[in-house]
Amino acid sequence: MGRLRALCVDESGTVSISLSFERSGDRGLGRMQGTIAASLQVVCQRCLEKMTLVLRAEPSVILIRAQDREDLTPRNTDSLVVDGPILLSNIVEDELLLAMPMVPMHDIDKCLAGEYRHRQEKPNPFSVLGELKHKD
Numbered sequence: 476m477g478r479l480r481a482l483c484v485d486e487s488g489t490v491s492i493s494l495s496f497e498r499s500g501d502r503g504l505g506r507m508q509g510t511i512a513a514s515l516q517v518v519c520q521r522c523l524e525k526m527t528l529v530l531r532a533e534p535s536v537i538l539i540r541a542q543d544r545e546d547l548t549p550r551n552t553d554s555l556v557v558d559g560p561i562l563l564s565n566i567v568e569d570e571l572l573l574a575m576p577m578v579p580m581h582d583i584d585k586c587l588a589g590e591y592r593h594r595q596e597k598p599n600p601f602s603v604l605g606e607l608k609h610k611d
Contacts, residue, residue, distance in 0.1 A: 476568040479515075482575065484525050488515035492567055494534075505538035505557075511570050521580045522588040528579050532570040 480486060494509035511532045519526045537554040555566075583589045 476564060476571075479568050479571055482515075482517060484516040484518060488513060490567065490571070492563075494563075496538075506536070507538060507555075507566075508535040509533070511567055511574075513571050517579045519581045519586060519588075520578045521583075522586050524581075524587055526579065526581050528575070530571055530574045532574040534566075534570050536566075 490511065490513045492509070492511050494507055494511070496505065496507050498505050511530075511534065513530045515528045515530065516525055517528045518524070535553065537552050538557050539554055541556055541558045580586065581589075
């Protein structure tokens with residue numbers, strides 16, 4: 476999972492996979508569904524410190540062959556065109572990349588950058604101008 480590894484600080488994360496595959500009898504379409512959970516070490520983009528990111532994906536995908544018609548798949552379901560054997564690790568990596576937030580960050584209460592938020596605010600130097608504006 477090279478693309479996922481490139482987004483992590485190190486390789487100490489874990490991935491748990493529970494997928495089931497079945498074929499429906501009426502149209503012969505394959506279906507993959509289950510749960511993928513991961514705990515990865517990434518960089519918080521707010522404080523730039525290492526953090527643990529927990530991801531969870533619940534894929535539900537219809538597997539169709541290239542020669543099958545796509546109109547056979549039910550509406551509002553994801554489908555994957557499969558021409559031959561595919562690597563399960565590629566599917567898992569894709570699902571985890573889709574579940575990853577665009578900007579990973581700690582919760583504000585747990586983030587080191589949160590202490591900057593609690594500093595006393597300096598008075599606005601232009602507040603005097605606002606007072607002059609309201610004087611007649």
